[in-house]
Amino acid sequence: MFQDGWWYLDPAGEVRGAIVLDNLMHRGDIPVTISVFVDPGIFPDAEDPKNRNTEYDAFDDRYASFLPNEIIPEVSKRYSITEDPDQWGICRGSSGGNCGFTAAWLRPDEFRRVTAFLSSFTQMPDGNPYPELIPRVPLKPLRIFLQAGHRDLHWNEPERNWLANNLRVATALAEAGYDFRLVLGDGGHSPVRDAVSVVAP
Incomplete structure:
Protein backbone atom coordinates (compact mmCIF):
# COMPACT_ATOMS: atom_id res chain seq x y z
CA MET A 1 0.00 0.00 0.00
CA PHE A 2 1.39 3.37 -1.05
CA GLN A 3 0.10 6.67 0.27
CA ASP A 4 0.28 9.64 -2.11
CA GLY A 5 -0.28 7.09 -4.85
CA GLY A 41 -8.99 12.74 -0.46
CA ILE A 42 -9.83 16.17 -1.79
CA PHE A 43 -12.76 18.56 -1.43
CA PRO A 44 -12.98 20.25 -4.86
CA ASP A 45 -15.19 23.13 -3.71
CA ALA A 46 -13.32 23.92 -0.51
CA GLU A 47 -10.92 26.82 -0.05
CA ASP A 48 -8.24 24.28 0.89
CA PRO A 49 -9.21 21.18 -1.11
CA LYS A 50 -6.50 18.90 0.27
CA ASN A 51 -7.43 16.45 3.02
CA ARG A 52 -3.95 14.94 3.13
CA ASN A 53 -2.78 16.13 6.54
CA THR A 54 -6.11 15.35 8.16
CA GLU A 55 -5.92 11.78 6.87
CA TYR A 56 -2.21 11.14 7.21
CA ASP A 57 -1.10 12.90 10.40
CA ALA A 58 -3.95 11.64 12.60
CA PHE A 59 -3.27 9.21 15.41
CA ASP A 60 -6.35 7.03 14.98
CA ASP A 61 -7.39 3.97 12.98
CA ARG A 62 -9.64 5.64 10.41
CA TYR A 63 -7.11 5.39 7.59
CA ALA A 64 -5.83 1.99 8.73
CA SER A 65 -9.41 0.69 8.63
CA PHE A 66 -10.25 2.46 5.37
CA LEU A 67 -7.64 0.45 3.47
CA PRO A 68 -8.83 -3.10 4.33
CA ASN A 69 -12.49 -2.15 4.57
CA GLU A 70 -12.86 -0.14 1.37
CA ILE A 71 -9.76 -0.33 -0.84
CA ILE A 72 -8.63 -3.95 -0.52
CA PRO A 73 -12.09 -5.44 -1.24
CA GLU A 74 -12.13 -3.61 -4.57
CA VAL A 75 -8.68 -4.95 -5.44
CA SER A 76 -9.71 -8.46 -4.34
CA LYS A 77 -12.49 -8.46 -6.91
CA ARG A 78 -9.82 -8.64 -9.63
CA TYR A 79 -6.83 -10.29 -7.95
CA SER A 80 -6.09 -13.06 -5.49
CA ILE A 81 -4.48 -11.48 -2.42
CA THR A 82 -2.84 -13.26 0.48
CA GLU A 83 -4.46 -12.82 3.87
CA ASP A 84 -1.11 -13.21 5.63
CA PRO A 85 -0.30 -9.82 7.26
CA ASP A 86 3.41 -10.70 7.17
CA GLN A 87 3.13 -10.39 3.39
CA TRP A 88 1.44 -6.97 3.49
CA GLY A 89 3.43 -3.76 3.57
CA ILE A 90 2.75 -0.06 3.68
CA CYS A 91 5.03 2.69 2.41
CA ARG A 92 5.48 6.42 1.98
CA GLY A 93 7.33 9.42 3.26
CA SER A 94 6.60 12.71 4.96
CA SER A 95 3.03 12.70 6.32
CA GLY A 96 2.47 9.45 4.46
CA GLY A 97 5.39 7.98 6.41
CA ASN A 98 3.89 8.47 9.83
CA CYS A 99 0.52 7.50 8.33
CA GLY A 100 1.94 4.14 7.29
CA PHE A 101 3.62 3.73 10.66
CA THR A 102 0.34 4.50 12.44
CA ALA A 103 -1.63 2.11 10.22
CA ALA A 104 0.75 -0.74 11.07
CA TRP A 105 0.96 0.24 14.72
CA LEU A 106 -2.81 0.26 15.18
CA ARG A 107 -3.61 -2.60 12.78
CA PRO A 108 -0.77 -5.16 12.90
CA ASP A 109 -3.42 -7.71 11.98
CA GLU A 110 -3.36 -6.09 8.52
CA PHE A 111 0.07 -4.48 8.00
CA ARG A 112 3.38 -5.71 9.41
CA ARG A 113 5.97 -4.33 7.01
CA VAL A 114 6.55 -0.59 7.11
CA THR A 115 8.74 1.71 5.03
CA ALA A 116 8.63 5.28 6.32
CA PHE A 117 11.04 7.97 5.19
CA LEU A 118 11.34 11.61 6.20
CA SER A 119 8.24 11.07 8.32
CA SER A 120 6.34 14.03 9.69
CA PHE A 121 5.90 12.69 13.22
CA THR A 122 6.27 16.25 14.48
CA GLN A 123 3.08 17.32 12.65
CA MET A 124 0.82 14.82 14.41
CA PRO A 125 -1.98 16.56 16.33
CA ASP A 126 -1.24 16.67 20.08
CA GLY A 127 2.38 15.78 19.35
CA ASN A 128 4.37 12.71 18.38
CA PRO A 129 3.10 9.91 20.67
CA TYR A 130 5.56 7.20 19.69
CA PRO A 131 8.72 7.90 21.73
CA GLU A 132 6.73 7.46 24.95
CA LEU A 133 4.21 4.93 23.63
CA ILE A 134 6.46 2.34 21.97
CA PRO A 135 8.28 1.17 25.13
CA ARG A 136 5.05 0.99 27.16
CA VAL A 137 3.11 -1.57 25.13
CA PRO A 138 3.83 -5.23 24.33
CA LEU A 139 6.04 -5.84 21.30
CA LYS A 140 4.09 -5.84 18.04
CA PRO A 141 4.97 -8.16 15.11
CA LEU A 142 6.33 -5.35 12.91
CA ARG A 143 9.40 -4.96 10.70
CA ILE A 144 10.20 -1.31 10.07
CA PHE A 145 12.50 0.60 7.74
CA LEU A 146 13.01 4.25 8.65
CA GLN A 147 14.94 6.84 6.69
CA ALA A 148 15.72 10.32 7.95
CA GLY A 149 17.67 13.28 6.58
CA HIS A 150 20.24 15.26 8.54
CA ARG A 151 18.85 18.43 6.99
CA ASP A 152 15.16 17.65 7.01
CA LEU A 153 12.71 20.42 7.92
CA HIS A 154 13.72 22.49 10.97
CA TRP A 155 16.73 20.19 11.42
CA ASN A 156 18.64 22.76 13.50
CA GLU A 157 15.72 24.26 15.42
CA PRO A 158 14.34 23.40 18.86
CA GLU A 159 10.72 23.17 17.68
CA ARG A 160 9.05 21.02 14.98
CA ASN A 161 12.37 19.32 14.24
CA TRP A 162 11.66 16.51 11.78
CA LEU A 163 15.07 14.88 12.14
CA ALA A 164 14.89 14.85 15.93
CA ASN A 165 11.42 13.30 15.95
CA ASN A 166 12.47 10.53 13.56
CA LEU A 167 15.50 9.81 15.74
CA ARG A 168 13.31 9.67 18.86
CA VAL A 169 11.03 7.11 17.21
CA ALA A 170 14.04 5.05 16.11
CA THR A 171 15.50 5.18 19.62
CA ALA A 172 12.23 3.97 21.13
CA LEU A 173 12.09 1.10 18.63
CA ALA A 174 15.66 0.11 19.47
CA GLU A 175 15.08 0.21 23.20
CA ALA A 176 11.89 -1.85 22.84
CA GLY A 177 13.64 -4.52 20.78
CA TYR A 178 11.92 -4.06 17.41
CA ASP A 179 13.18 -5.50 14.15
CA PHE A 180 13.94 -2.23 12.39
CA ARG A 181 16.55 -0.37 10.41
CA LEU A 182 17.29 3.35 10.37
CA VAL A 183 19.17 4.92 7.48
CA LEU A 184 20.43 8.50 7.79
CA GLY A 185 21.20 10.72 4.84
CA ASP A 186 22.57 14.24 4.50
CA GLY A 187 19.78 15.64 2.33
CA GLY A 188 16.73 17.73 3.08
CA HIS A 189 13.05 16.94 2.67
CA SER A 190 13.46 15.11 -0.63
CA PRO A 191 13.62 11.31 -0.91
CA VAL A 192 15.58 11.43 -4.16
CA ARG A 193 18.29 13.83 -2.98
CA ASP A 194 18.50 12.19 0.40
CA ALA A 195 18.68 8.68 -1.06
CA VAL A 196 21.69 9.76 -3.13
CA SER A 197 23.46 10.99 -0.03
CA VAL A 198 22.84 7.67 1.71
CA VAL A 199 24.85 5.68 -0.82
CA ALA A 200 27.52 8.28 -1.58
CA PRO A 201 31.05 7.36 -0.37
Whole structure:
Protein backbone atom coordinates (compact mmCIF):
# COMPACT_ATOMS: atom_id res chain seq x y z
CA MET A 1 0.00 0.00 0.00
CA PHE A 2 1.39 3.37 -1.05
CA GLN A 3 0.10 6.67 0.27
CA ASP A 4 0.28 9.64 -2.11
CA GLY A 5 -0.28 7.09 -4.85
CA TRP A 6 0.19 9.14 -8.00
CA TRP A 7 3.41 10.66 -6.69
CA TYR A 8 4.82 7.13 -6.65
CA LEU A 9 3.04 5.88 -9.76
CA ASP A 10 3.74 8.80 -12.12
CA PRO A 11 6.02 7.34 -14.86
CA ALA A 12 7.53 10.80 -15.36
CA GLY A 13 8.02 11.45 -11.64
CA GLU A 14 11.00 11.14 -9.32
CA VAL A 15 10.26 7.67 -7.95
CA ARG A 16 8.43 5.70 -10.70
CA GLY A 17 7.47 3.06 -8.17
CA ALA A 18 5.63 0.74 -10.55
CA ILE A 19 8.69 0.51 -12.82
CA VAL A 20 10.98 -0.18 -9.86
CA LEU A 21 8.68 -2.90 -8.52
CA ASP A 22 8.29 -4.51 -11.94
CA ASN A 23 12.08 -4.64 -12.29
CA LEU A 24 12.52 -6.15 -8.81
CA MET A 25 9.94 -8.83 -9.56
CA HIS A 26 11.44 -9.56 -12.97
CA ARG A 27 14.88 -10.12 -11.39
CA GLY A 28 13.41 -12.30 -8.67
CA ASP A 29 14.45 -9.95 -5.88
CA ILE A 30 10.89 -9.83 -4.55
CA PRO A 31 7.92 -12.16 -5.08
CA VAL A 32 5.06 -11.23 -7.37
CA THR A 33 3.55 -8.25 -5.60
CA ILE A 34 0.28 -6.40 -6.04
CA SER A 35 0.88 -2.72 -5.33
CA VAL A 36 -1.97 -0.37 -4.53
CA PHE A 37 -1.41 3.38 -4.94
CA VAL A 38 -3.92 5.50 -3.03
CA ASP A 39 -4.17 9.29 -3.18
CA PRO A 40 -5.50 11.33 -0.25
CA GLY A 41 -8.99 12.74 -0.46
CA ILE A 42 -9.83 16.17 -1.79
CA PHE A 43 -12.76 18.56 -1.43
CA PRO A 44 -12.98 20.25 -4.86
CA ASP A 45 -15.19 23.13 -3.71
CA ALA A 46 -13.32 23.92 -0.51
CA GLU A 47 -10.92 26.82 -0.05
CA ASP A 48 -8.24 24.28 0.89
CA PRO A 49 -9.21 21.18 -1.11
CA LYS A 50 -6.50 18.90 0.27
CA ASN A 51 -7.43 16.45 3.02
CA ARG A 52 -3.95 14.94 3.13
CA ASN A 53 -2.78 16.13 6.54
CA THR A 54 -6.11 15.35 8.16
CA GLU A 55 -5.92 11.78 6.87
CA TYR A 56 -2.21 11.14 7.21
CA ASP A 57 -1.10 12.90 10.40
CA ALA A 58 -3.95 11.64 12.60
CA PHE A 59 -3.27 9.21 15.41
CA ASP A 60 -6.35 7.03 14.98
CA ASP A 61 -7.39 3.97 12.98
CA ARG A 62 -9.64 5.64 10.41
CA TYR A 63 -7.11 5.39 7.59
CA ALA A 64 -5.83 1.99 8.73
CA SER A 65 -9.41 0.69 8.63
CA PHE A 66 -10.25 2.46 5.37
CA LEU A 67 -7.64 0.45 3.47
CA PRO A 68 -8.83 -3.10 4.33
CA ASN A 69 -12.49 -2.15 4.57
CA GLU A 70 -12.86 -0.14 1.37
CA ILE A 71 -9.76 -0.33 -0.84
CA ILE A 72 -8.63 -3.95 -0.52
CA PRO A 73 -12.09 -5.44 -1.24
CA GLU A 74 -12.13 -3.61 -4.57
CA VAL A 75 -8.68 -4.95 -5.44
CA SER A 76 -9.71 -8.46 -4.34
CA LYS A 77 -12.49 -8.46 -6.91
CA ARG A 78 -9.82 -8.64 -9.63
CA TYR A 79 -6.83 -10.29 -7.95
CA SER A 80 -6.09 -13.06 -5.49
CA ILE A 81 -4.48 -11.48 -2.42
CA THR A 82 -2.84 -13.26 0.48
CA GLU A 83 -4.46 -12.82 3.87
CA ASP A 84 -1.11 -13.21 5.63
CA PRO A 85 -0.30 -9.82 7.26
CA ASP A 86 3.41 -10.70 7.17
CA GLN A 87 3.13 -10.39 3.39
CA TRP A 88 1.44 -6.97 3.49
CA GLY A 89 3.43 -3.76 3.57
CA ILE A 90 2.75 -0.06 3.68
CA CYS A 91 5.03 2.69 2.41
CA ARG A 92 5.48 6.42 1.98
CA GLY A 93 7.33 9.42 3.26
CA SER A 94 6.60 12.71 4.96
CA SER A 95 3.03 12.70 6.32
CA GLY A 96 2.47 9.45 4.46
CA GLY A 97 5.39 7.98 6.41
CA ASN A 98 3.89 8.47 9.83
CA CYS A 99 0.52 7.50 8.33
CA GLY A 100 1.94 4.14 7.29
CA PHE A 101 3.62 3.73 10.66
CA THR A 102 0.34 4.50 12.44
CA ALA A 103 -1.63 2.11 10.22
CA ALA A 104 0.75 -0.74 11.07
CA TRP A 105 0.96 0.24 14.72
CA LEU A 106 -2.81 0.26 15.18
CA ARG A 107 -3.61 -2.60 12.78
CA PRO A 108 -0.77 -5.16 12.90
CA ASP A 109 -3.42 -7.71 11.98
CA GLU A 110 -3.36 -6.09 8.52
CA PHE A 111 0.07 -4.48 8.00
CA ARG A 112 3.38 -5.71 9.41
CA ARG A 113 5.97 -4.33 7.01
CA VAL A 114 6.55 -0.59 7.11
CA THR A 115 8.74 1.71 5.03
CA ALA A 116 8.63 5.28 6.32
CA PHE A 117 11.04 7.97 5.19
CA LEU A 118 11.34 11.61 6.20
CA SER A 119 8.24 11.07 8.32
CA SER A 120 6.34 14.03 9.69
CA PHE A 121 5.90 12.69 13.22
CA THR A 122 6.27 16.25 14.48
CA GLN A 123 3.08 17.32 12.65
CA MET A 124 0.82 14.82 14.41
CA PRO A 125 -1.98 16.56 16.33
CA ASP A 126 -1.24 16.67 20.08
CA GLY A 127 2.38 15.78 19.35
CA ASN A 128 4.37 12.71 18.38
CA PRO A 129 3.10 9.91 20.67
CA TYR A 130 5.56 7.20 19.69
CA PRO A 131 8.72 7.90 21.73
CA GLU A 132 6.73 7.46 24.95
CA LEU A 133 4.21 4.93 23.63
CA ILE A 134 6.46 2.34 21.97
CA PRO A 135 8.28 1.17 25.13
CA ARG A 136 5.05 0.99 27.16
CA VAL A 137 3.11 -1.57 25.13
CA PRO A 138 3.83 -5.23 24.33
CA LEU A 139 6.04 -5.84 21.30
CA LYS A 140 4.09 -5.84 18.04
CA PRO A 141 4.97 -8.16 15.11
CA LEU A 142 6.33 -5.35 12.91
CA ARG A 143 9.40 -4.96 10.70
CA ILE A 144 10.20 -1.31 10.07
CA PHE A 145 12.50 0.60 7.74
CA LEU A 146 13.01 4.25 8.65
CA GLN A 147 14.94 6.84 6.69
CA ALA A 148 15.72 10.32 7.95
CA GLY A 149 17.67 13.28 6.58
CA HIS A 150 20.24 15.26 8.54
CA ARG A 151 18.85 18.43 6.99
CA ASP A 152 15.16 17.65 7.01
CA LEU A 153 12.71 20.42 7.92
CA HIS A 154 13.72 22.49 10.97
CA TRP A 155 16.73 20.19 11.42
CA ASN A 156 18.64 22.76 13.50
CA GLU A 157 15.72 24.26 15.42
CA PRO A 158 14.34 23.40 18.86
CA GLU A 159 10.72 23.17 17.68
CA ARG A 160 9.05 21.02 14.98
CA ASN A 161 12.37 19.32 14.24
CA TRP A 162 11.66 16.51 11.78
CA LEU A 163 15.07 14.88 12.14
CA ALA A 164 14.89 14.85 15.93
CA ASN A 165 11.42 13.30 15.95
CA ASN A 166 12.47 10.53 13.56
CA LEU A 167 15.50 9.81 15.74
CA ARG A 168 13.31 9.67 18.86
CA VAL A 169 11.03 7.11 17.21
CA ALA A 170 14.04 5.05 16.11
CA THR A 171 15.50 5.18 19.62
CA ALA A 172 12.23 3.97 21.13
CA LEU A 173 12.09 1.10 18.63
CA ALA A 174 15.66 0.11 19.47
CA GLU A 175 15.08 0.21 23.20
CA ALA A 176 11.89 -1.85 22.84
CA GLY A 177 13.64 -4.52 20.78
CA TYR A 178 11.92 -4.06 17.41
CA ASP A 179 13.18 -5.50 14.15
CA PHE A 180 13.94 -2.23 12.39
CA ARG A 181 16.55 -0.37 10.41
CA LEU A 182 17.29 3.35 10.37
CA VAL A 183 19.17 4.92 7.48
CA LEU A 184 20.43 8.50 7.79
CA GLY A 185 21.20 10.72 4.84
CA ASP A 186 22.57 14.24 4.50
CA GLY A 187 19.78 15.64 2.33
CA GLY A 188 16.73 17.73 3.08
CA HIS A 189 13.05 16.94 2.67
CA SER A 190 13.46 15.11 -0.63
CA PRO A 191 13.62 11.31 -0.91
CA VAL A 192 15.58 11.43 -4.16
CA ARG A 193 18.29 13.83 -2.98
CA ASP A 194 18.50 12.19 0.40
CA ALA A 195 18.68 8.68 -1.06
CA VAL A 196 21.69 9.76 -3.13
CA SER A 197 23.46 10.99 -0.03
CA VAL A 198 22.84 7.67 1.71
CA VAL A 199 24.85 5.68 -0.82
CA ALA A 200 27.52 8.28 -1.58
CA PRO A 201 31.05 7.36 -0.37
